[in-house]
Amino acid sequence: MTNHWIDxxxxxxxxxxxxxxxxxxxxxxxxxxxxxxxxxxIIHVDPRFTRTSQHADVFAxxxxxxxxxxxxxxxxxxxxxxxxxxxYVVNYTNASFIVGDKYDxxxxxxxxxxxxxxAYDKSxxxxxRDEAGQIRKDPSLKDPRCVFQILRKHYDRYDMKSVSDTTGxxxxxxxxxxxxxxxTGKPEKSGTMLYAMGQTQHTVGVQNIxxxxxxxxxxxxxxxxxxxxxxxxxxxxxxxxxxxxxxxHILPGYxxxxxxxxxxxxxxxxxxxxVTKEPQSANWWGNRPxxxxxxxxxxxxxxxxxxxxxxxxxxxxxxxxxxxxxFDQMLGGTFKGFFAWGQNPAASTANSNKTREAxxxxxxMVTVNIFETETGSFWKxxxxxxxxxxxxxxxxxxxxxxxxxxxxxxxxxWMQWRYAAQKPSGDTKPDGDIIYELFEKIRxxxxxxxxxxxxxxxxxxxxxxxxxxxxxxxVAKRINGTFLTEKTLKVGDADKTFKPGDPVPTFALLxxxxxxxxxxxxxxGSYTDKNMAARRDKTQTPMQAAIGLYPGWTWAWPVNRxxxxxxxxxxxxxxxxxxxxxxxxxxxGKWVGDVPDGPWPPMADxxxxxSPFIMTAEGMGLIFGPGRNDxxxxxxxxxxxxxxxxxxxxxxxxxxxxLKFTGPTEVHAACxxxxxxxxxxxxxxxHWQTGVMTRNSPWLLEAEPQMFCEMSPELAKMRxxxxxxxxxxxxxxxxxxxxxxxxxxxxxxxxxxQTVHQVGIPWHFGWTWPVNGxxxxxxxxxxxxxxxxxxxxxxxxxxxVRKA
Amino acid sequence: MExxxxxxxxxxxxxxxxxxxxxxxxxxxxxxxxxxxxKLKFTKQSTSVCCYCSVGCxxxxxxxxxxxxxxxNIEGDPDxxxxxxxxxxxxxxxxxxxxNDRRILKVLYRAPYADKWxxxxxxxxxxxIARKVKEAxxxxxxxxxxxxxxxxxxxxxxxxxxxxxDNEECWIYQAMLRAMGxxxxxxxARI
Numbered sequence: 001m002t003n004h005w006i007d008x009x010x011x012x013x014x015x016x017x018x019x020x021x022x023x024x025x026x027x028x029x030x031x032x033x034x035x036x037x038x039x040x041x042i043i044h045v046d047p048r049f050t051r052t053s054q055h056a057d058v059f060a061x062x063x064x065x066x067x068x069x070x071x072x073x074x075x076x077x078x079x080x081x082x083x084x085x086x087x088y089v090v091n092y093t094n095a096s097f098i099v100g101d102k103y104d105x106x107x108x109x110x111x112x113x114x115x116x117x118x119a120y121d122k123s124x125x126x127x128x129r130d131e132a133g134q135i136r137k138d139p140s141l142k143d144p145r146c147v148f149q150i151l152r153k154h155y156d157r158y159d160m161k162s163v164s165d166t167t168g169x170x171x172x173x174x175x176x177x178x179x180x181x182x183x184t185g186k187p188e189k190s191g192t193m194l195y196a197m198g199q200t201q202h203t204v205g206v207q208n209i210x211x212x213x214x215x216x217x218x219x220x221x222x223x224x225x226x227x228x229x230x231x232x233x234x235x236x237x238x239x240x241x242x243x244x245x246x247x248x249h250i251l252p253g254y255x256x257x258x259x260x261x262x263x264x265x266x267x268x269x270x271x272x273x274x275v276t277k278e279p280q281s282a283n284w285w286g287n288r289p290x291x292x293x294x295x296x297x298x299x300x301x302x303x304x305x306x307x308x309x310x311x312x313x314x315x316x317x318x319x320x321x322x323x324x325x326x327f328d329q330m331l332g333g334t335f336k337g338f339f340a341w342g343q344n345p346a347a348s349t350a351n352s353n354k355t356r357e358a359x360x361x362x363x364x365m366v367t368v369n370i371f372e373t374e375t376g377s378f379w380k381x382x383x384x385x386x387x388x389x390x391x392x393x394x395x396x397x398x399x400x401x402x403x404x405x406x407x408x409x410x411x412x413x414w415m416q417w418r419y420a421a422q423k424p425s426g427d428t429k430p431d432g433d434i435i436y437e438l439f440e441k442i443r444x445x446x447x448x449x450x451x452x453x454x455x456x457x458x459x460x461x462x463x464x465x466x467x468x469x470x471x472x473x474x475v476a477k478r479i480n481g482t483f484l485t486e487k488t489l490k491v492g493d494a495d496k497t498f499k500p501g502d503p504v505p506t507f508a509l510l511x512x513x514x515x516x517x518x519x520x521x522x523x524x525g526s527y528t529d530k531n532m533a534a535r536r537d538k539t540q541t542p543m544q545a546a547i548g549l550y551p552g553w554t555w556a557w558p559v560n561r562x563x564x565x566x567x568x569x570x571x572x573x574x575x576x577x578x579x580x581x582x583x584x585x586x587x588x589g590k591w592v593g594d595v596p597d598g599p600w601p602p603m604a605d606x607x608x609x610x611s612p613f614i615m616t617a618e619g620m621g622l623i624f625g626p627g628r629n630d631x632x633x634x635x636x637x638x639x640x641x642x643x644x645x646x647x648x649x650x651x652x653x654x655x656x657x658x659l660k661f662t663g664p665t666e667v668h669a670a671c672x673x674x675x676x677x678x679x680x681x682x683x684x685x686x687h688w689q690t691g692v693m694t695r696n697s698p699w700l701l702e703a704e705p706q707m708f709c710e711m712s713p714e715l716a717k718m719r720x721x722x723x724x725x726x727x728x729x730x731x732x733x734x735x736x737x738x739x740x741x742x743x744x745x746x747x748x749x750x751x752x753x754q755t756v757h758q759v760g761i762p763w764h765f766g767w768t769w770p771v772n773g774x775x776x777x778x779x780x781x782x783x784x785x786x787x788x789x790x791x792x793x794x795x796x797x798x799x800x801v802r803k804a
Numbered sequence: 805m806e807x808x809x810x811x812x813x814x815x816x817x818x819x820x821x822x823x824x825x826x827x828x829x830x831x832x833x834x835x836x837x838x839x840x841x842x843k844l845k846f847t848k849q850s851t852s853v854c855c856y857c858s859v860g861c862x863x864x865x866x867x868x869x870x871x872x873x874x875x876x877n878i879e880g881d882p883d884x885x886x887x888x889x890x891x892x893x894x895x896x897x898x899x900x901x902x903x904n905d906r907r908i909l910k911v912l913y914r915a916p917y918a919d920k921w922x923x924x925x926x927x928x929x930x931x932x933i934a935r936k937v938k939e940a941x942x943x944x945x946x947x948x949x950x951x952x953x954x955x956x957x958x959x960x961x962x963x964x965x966x967x968x969x970d971n972e973e974c975w976i977y978q979a980m981l982r983a984m985g986x987x988x989x990x991x992x993a994r995i
Contacts (some may be wrong), residue, residue, distance in 0.1 A: 233857075236967070237969065241967040244971055244974035246974055246977065248990060252975065257987075261953075263954060314955040314956065337936060338961070338963070343964050368965070369908070379914060388917070390916045392915060392936075393914040394913055397907070401852065402855075407971045411859065421867050421875050422873055428908075435973065438933060441933075445938050449938075453956055475975055520975065523971075548885070553885055686894065688857070699900060
C-alpha cells in the first residue's frame with residue numbers, strides 16, 4: 001500500500017476492483033464505510049456481486065480477465081473530457097517526456113519484439129535526450145511524441161463500445177463508473193484504488209496495476225490522503241517476508257539479486273545504481289551501493305566487502321527461477337531436496353496435479369507447519385500409491401504466532417511487535433529456533449568435514465540466539481543495522497561520532513565503505529535506542545489527527561513515513577492541494593505533518609527542491625513505464641484460456657511474453673467447446689489461503705464446511721443443476737467436485753454479442769481435512785504466468801461444469 | 805443476579821422494541837464489569853497481532869496465571885487504532901489455534917515408500933536433514949557456470965516459504981539459504 005488502512009477513511013471515492021474487501025479484509029472495510037458516512041462514494045467492479053458490492057454506490061460487473069479494457073476506457077474518458085489534474089500531470093509525471101523515434105506500437109505489439117525469444121528488446125522505448133543527456137520535454141503536452149499524446153493515441157481505440165463488447169459491462173454502467181471516479185481529478189478531491197489478487201493473478205497482472213497507476217497519476221491521486229494504489233495483501237507478514245528478500249530476484253530491501261554477469265561488487269554497483277541528469281531528481285536508488293554494502297556486512301561483518309559479495313550465489317542472466325518454473329524444474333528432476341516452510345504448495349500452486357507429481361521426484365522434503373497439510377502428506381494423497389513414492393519427508397511442527405515473539409509488517413507497511421502469550425505447545429518450536437538449530441548442525445558438519453564451498457557457510461554471522469534460543473531482538477537490531485567501526489558523520493548541522501555497536505538511526509547514514517551493517521535498509525530506524533515496532537503511543541498533532549495518522553503507534557517503513565510519495569500532495573510551493581486533509585505542508589522553512597519523502601524544500605526552490613517520486617531515476621510518476629517486460633503501456637490481451645477467438649483491440653489475442661511451459665498438462669483451452677465457462681477462484685471470510693489453519697479451527701470449519709461452486713440460475717438451468725447438488729468441474733488439467741450454489745450474484749455476460757457464463761470457486765479446501773470437504777481449486781488452474789512477476793493466472797481460466 | 809446468554813436472549817426477545825439494556829428494567833453493566841475484572845485477576849494480558857490477512861488487527865491474549873500458562877481467551881485490542889477492538893471471524897477464532905487437538909505436536913518422519921508417519925526426536929530429524937542438505941549440496945554445487953564465471957550456486961535444493969514467519973525469522977532464513985548458495989528461493993508473495 002502506498003497509504004494505510006485508516007487512510008481509506010480520508011477518501012472521496014473508493015474504487016475497489018479485483019478485491020472483495022468486505023468479506024476478505026473485513027476490518028479494513030470499516031474505514032471504507034467511515035468514508036461513506038462522510039459522503040464518499042464506493043465503486044465496486046467485479047465479476048460477482050459480493051458483500052462489497054452490496055455496500056457500493058456504484059457496482060459494475062466485468063468479465064474476469066478484461067480489466068485493461070475497463071481501465072483503458074477510463075483513461076480515454078479522462079483524456080477526452082479533460083478531467084485530468086493538469087498541473088499535477090505536468091509537474092509530477094512523465095507526461096511531458098518525449099519518447100525516442102524508435103518507439104512504435106502496431107496491432108498489439110510494441111517495437112522491439114523478438115518472436116523467437118517471445119521477449120522485447122526494450123531499448124526502443126527509451127526517452128529522447130538532449131546533448132546534455134537530459135530528457136527532452138514538452139510541458140505544453142502537445143508534441144505528438146510526448147508521453148501524454150502517445151497515451152491519448154494508445155487508448156483512443158478503447159472506446160465505450162469496444163470496451164463494453166470485451167468486458168461484458170453494459171455501457172451505462174461503464175459511464176457511471178468513469179464519471180464517478182474521474183470526478184476525483186479535481187485538486188481538492190482524492191480517490192483511492194483498492195485491489196487484491198483479482199488484479200494480479202493474470203498473465204497481464206502487472207499491467208493491470210500499471211493501468212491503475214496511470215489513472216491515479218492523471219487524477220492527481222498519488223501521495224494524497226485518501227488516495228494511492230493500495231494492495232490489500234493477503235498474509236499477515238507477506239509485506240515483511242517480501243521486504244526481507246524471500247524471493248529469488250531480490251535481496252532484503254529490494255536490492256536485485258546479483259547475476260553471473262556481475263562478478264565483482266564494483267560491477268554489481270555499476271549495473272544497479274541508476275544515474276540521472278534531471279536536476280531536480282533525488283534518484284534515491286543512487287544510494288544503492290550503501291545499502292548493498294550494509295547488507296553484505298550484515299551477513300559477513302568480518303570479511304571485506306568483495307569477499308562477502310563473492311560468496312553470494314549469482315543467478316544465470318535471463319534465467320527464471322520463479323515459482324512456476326521451480327515446480328516445472330522439480331517435475332523434471334532438478335532437485336534432490338526441497339523445503340516447504342510454512343507453506344502448502346500442493347494446494348496453493350496452480351496446476352496442483354502437476355505440483356503433487358513433481359513432489360514424487362524429490363529425494364527428500366522438509367516441511368514446517370502447524371497442522372497436517374496436503375504438501376507434507378502428498379505421498380498418501382488422491383491418486384498416489386505410497387509404495388511407489390521414494391520421497392523422504394520430514395514434518396517439523398512449529399509454534400503458532402502467539403507462542404513466540406517478533407514483528408510482522410502489515411499491508412500499510414506498519415511493523416508491529418507481537419509477544420508470546422503461551423509457551424509453544426507440545427514439542428513444537430518457533431520457526432526461528434528451527435532455522436537456528438538446523439543451521440547450527442549444518443555449520444558443525446562443514447566445520448568438521450569441510451565440503452563444497454564451505455566459507456560462505458562458516459563465515460556467516462550466525463549470532464542470532466541467546467543461550468541457544470533464537471533471539472528476535474538481536475536479529476531485529478541487525479535488520480536495523482549498527483556501526484561496525486567508529487565513524488563521525490554530519491547529523492543535521494552537527495558532527496556526531498558513532499561507536500561500534502551503536503544502532504544506525506536512519507538509512508541516510510548507512511555507508512558504502514563497510515563501516516555500517518544493515519540487514520534490510522528500509523527497516524533502518526526500526527530498532528534504535530528502543531524497539532520502535534513495539535510503541536503504543538497515540539499522540540497526534542491536530543494536523544495528524546485530521547487524517548488519522550498515528551506516528552507514535554508501532555513504526556512504518558521507510559523512516560516511519562505513513563503515506564508514500566507525499567511530496568505529490570502539495571503544489572510546487574509546498575502548499576497542500578487538499579488543505580482540509582493535508583498530509584504534509586511546508587511551513588516556516590520546514591515540513592510538518594507526516595515524514596516527508598525526503599527533507600528537501602518543495603520543487604519551486606529550483607536549487608534545492610526535489611521532484612516527488614524519489615524512487616524513479618527521473619523523479620516523476622511513470623505514466624509511460626519503459627521498464628516492464630510486456631510493454632511501456634498496458635494493452636489488452638485475453639487470458640491464456642478465454643472464451644473468445646479474438647478481441648477488438650488487436651490481432652494479438654494473448655500476452656506475447658507470458659510465462660509458459662511445455663508438457664502434457666500445459667494445454668490451454670481457448671474457445672474450446674469442451675471447456676465453455678470462465679472460472680475464477682476467490683476467498684471466503686471464514687477461511688484463509690489453502691485453509692490449513694482455518695479448516696482445522698472447528699468454529700470456522702462449521703461455518704464453511706466444504707467446497708462449493710457459485711453459478712448463475714441461467715447456467716444451472718442449462719445444465720440441469722439444482723442448488724445444493726454436487727457438480728463436477730473440469731479443466732484440461734484435472735477435475736474437482738463442488739456443491740452448487742445457484743445464485744443471482746452471478747450473471748452471464750454478453751461478450752461480442754455472445755452469452756458467456758462465468759462460475760466462481762473458493763480455493764481453501766484440501767483432501768487432508770475435513771473428510772468430504774473437497775480438494776484444492778488449483779487442480780483446475782493453469783501454470784501460466786505474468787511475464788514480469790511469474791504470478792500464475794488463477795483468476796481467469798476455462799472449465800466445464802456438469803452434474804455429478 | 806446471574807444471567808446466561810440464552811436467558812438473556814429470551815427476555816430480549818419478548819421486549820421487541822427495547823434497546824439492549826433499557827427494556828429489561830435493570831442494568832447489566834455491573835455484572836459485565838465484574839466479569840471483566842475476574843478475567844484480569846486470573847490472567848496475564850499480552851498484546852499480539854492477527855496472523856491472518858494483512859490488515860494487522862491488534863489482539864489481546866489472556867493467559868491463565870495459576871494453571872498451565874495457557875491462553876484462555878483472545879480478543880480484539882480496543883486501543884489498536886486500526887481495528888479498535890473489532891475482529892472478523894478468523895481473528896475471533898484465534899484461540900482455537902493455541903488449544904487444538906489437531907495440532908501436530910511431535911516431529912514426524914515418512915521413510916521412502918512407507919505408508920505412514922513415525923514420530924521422531926528433534927535431534928534425530930535435524931541431524932538427518934543437515935546430513936541430507938550437505939550430501940545434496942556437496943554433490944551438486946556449481947562453482948562456475950558454462951562461461952567460466954564464478955556463481956557459487958546450490959541448484960539442487962529449492963525452498964518456498966514463508967509469509968507466515970516473523971520478519972526476524974524471514975531474515976535469518978534467507979541468510980541461511982543464501983549462505984548455502986540457493987537460488988530457487990520463493991514464497992507466498994509470488995502466488
